[in-house]
Amino acid sequence: MRRVTLVAASTVTLAAVGASRAVAQAFRQKDFDAYVARGLQVLRTPGASIAVVKDGRVLFAKGYGVRTLGDTARVDPHTLFQIASNTKAFTTAALAILADEGKLAWDDPVTRFLPGFQLYDSYVTREFTVRDLVTHRSGLGLGAGDLLWFHSNYSRAEIAARIRFAKPVSSFRSQYAYDNVLYIVAGEIVPAVAGQSWDDFVRDRIFKPLEMTESGTTTAFFTSSRNAAAPHAVEDGKLQAVPVDSVDNIAPAGGIASNVTDLAKWLICRLDSGRYAGGSRLFSERQAREMWSGQTILPISDPPPPLAALRPSFAEYGLGWRLRDYRGREIVSHTGGLAGMTSQITLVPSDKLGIVILTNSEANLMAALTYRLLDDLLGAPPPPRPRTDWVAAFDQSAQLERASADSSLRVARAARDSSSHPSLPLARYTGTYRDAMLGDGVITLENDRLVLRFARSPAFVGDLEHWHYDTFIARWRTKHLEDAYVTFGLNPDGSIDRFQMAAVSPLADFSFDYQDLLFRPVPGSGNTR
Structure with missing residues (x-):
């Protein structure tokens, strides 16, 4: 089958009508389109959708690449993506x-x-x-x-x-x-407080006033769309589609699905302190200031060498927004990430400039393109500082991160005692175990292999592969879940006291918080003695 080439889509819904002439003239759409096409290839992303607003107008909104790898359906400005943690700003706006x-x-x-x-x-x-x-x-x-x-x-x-x-x-x-x-x-x-669900409140009090008619808060809304991007990630070295994260139970933190057409309206409203068409307000100017006021100091560490130019002078978290500086301007932003989906919203209040980038991969393409646009739209960096190739910089950074992770995994493999055996017959590890927070984990013996299941998380069914001593690795049967070490601890009489877990890969997303779990046997539930 012929491989689909990831190039820029040709559809542009809105040109630079009424936008700042200086910005419109300085920004070269064809150059940027070519840069996006290169970014899709280098950072292994099937598709992206981008909108830029300036001075209360849409400078451009455009789709690039494809919704699903191997298909020809193009991303356009109306293509839905899961915006993940960019939802948080909607929750603080509701409050x-x-x-x-x-x-x-x-x-x-x-x-x-x-x-x-x-x-x-x-x-x-x-x-x-x-x-x-x-x-x-x-x-x-x-x-x-x-x-x-x-x-x-x-x-x-x-x-x-x-x-x-x-x-x-x-x-x-x-x-x-x-x-x-x-x-x-x-x-x-x-x-x-309001007598209606979070979903209904966001729909009635934010989406409807802003005429965000193509946005929703449920997984069903996203998956039922005929114009939705599929999530993708690199598995075993190959870019491929991965299962959609179901986020209905965490919707106020990351459940909104939207597109750049709707989100451009959100950006314009936020850059005008909550005002929208006709001079009406979602919220007061006082609340607008409060949400963009620093609340929690963020630690500032040195970025990897390719991204050294991104080290800020200050970094804080507001109410659903991150606050920092870039090239002498305050930046208000947030990112979002779910399985196979990443996004970034960036606002420059002093310049009335807003950028939203939605992608269907887990690469940092959204960040690379954001900084390219900031450099384009805020003016060239002062000499002698050269213009940064952000696609190359983020690709180099990712390579360094992968190399470090690979090194850690090699050290772990070298330390493994492959000649060791479990302390107990496999049947003695079976039974029901309970973590106070997560609930029950059930271990069974199937075809001479231990299998772990999280009772309230049906996707987490893992074959326990012996690693060494009383440590196994859970190889989850559902694609795109991070493997986990499962280590049993014994009492002096040889009975099982507990098992604990830890992610195998140093690159595992922090949401795989296995390290916080402590499972203990449920008395009488199985052969745990």
Whole structure:
């Protein structure tokens, strides 16, 4: 079969009508289109959709490449993508609308609206505010609780209840650690205060006023579209389609599906402090400032050498937005990532400039193209600084990261004692085990091999391949789930006390928070002695 070449799509829905003439003249669409085509190839991405707004107008909105690898259907400005964590800004906007109505305040305790809300520490529970829910400073670890929603059948309310079992890794409000589950709790405040679900509130109070008629909040909305991009990732060295992440139970943190046509309207509204057509407002100017005010200091580390120019002078997290500087300007932005989908929204308030890039791969193409556009639209960098080839820079950075991961895996393989055996007959490892947060994990013996199943996460069915001693590797049968070490600990009498887990690959996404799990045998559930 003839291989599909990934080149720029020819459809442009909106030209630079009414946009700043200086910007329109400086920006060369053909040059950028050629750059995108190269980026799709180098960073192994089937398709992308991009919109740029300037001074309240759409400079351009355009699709590139294909929706599905091996198919000819093109990406266009109406192609739907899962925007993942770019949803978080919609959740904070919903809370801002309710704050304007006097129904809540950012510094109200969460328990005022959700009396059953509880975290591991009773003091933190009592002091925890609405603001704390959306600023990643809870004291929980990076991605704590993400396995609760990932391919699970837990409801939002059940996830919000189970996060109480996650142990903190730092003191309250002392440091930044990105979190998804607490945004679910933030979403649960909406029905408690407004009397309608988060989904309906976002639809009625944000999508409808902005005429975002092609956006939705459910996985079914996304998968039922005839113009939706398929997610892709590199598996075993080959770019291929991967299963769609179902995110209904975490929608306030990452559930929106949209396209650049609709998101351009969102960007224009945000750049005008919440105003939209006719001078109406989604939220007040006061709330607009609040959402873009720094709340949590982000650590600044040195980027890998190819990306050294991206080291900021300051970095903070606001209310659903990241704040930093680039080339002397404040940048308000966020990224989003799910299986096979990545996106980036970037706003430059001082220049009334907004960029949204949606892609159907897990590469950093969205970042490379964002910085290319910023360089194009903010003017050439001052001499003697040369213009950066961001596609090459992000590709080099990814190669360095992969090389480091490969080195770590080689060290692990070299340390493995392949001549060792499990301490117990395989049948002695079977039974039901329970983690306080995630729930039950059931181990069975099938065809002389141990199999692990997470009871509330049907996709997590893994064959346990012996590694060494009492450590196995769970090879999940569902594609695109990260393999995990499963290590059993024994009591002095030889009975099993627990098993714990850890991701095998150093490149595993933080949402595979296996390290937070501690499974103990459920008495009487099986042959665990």
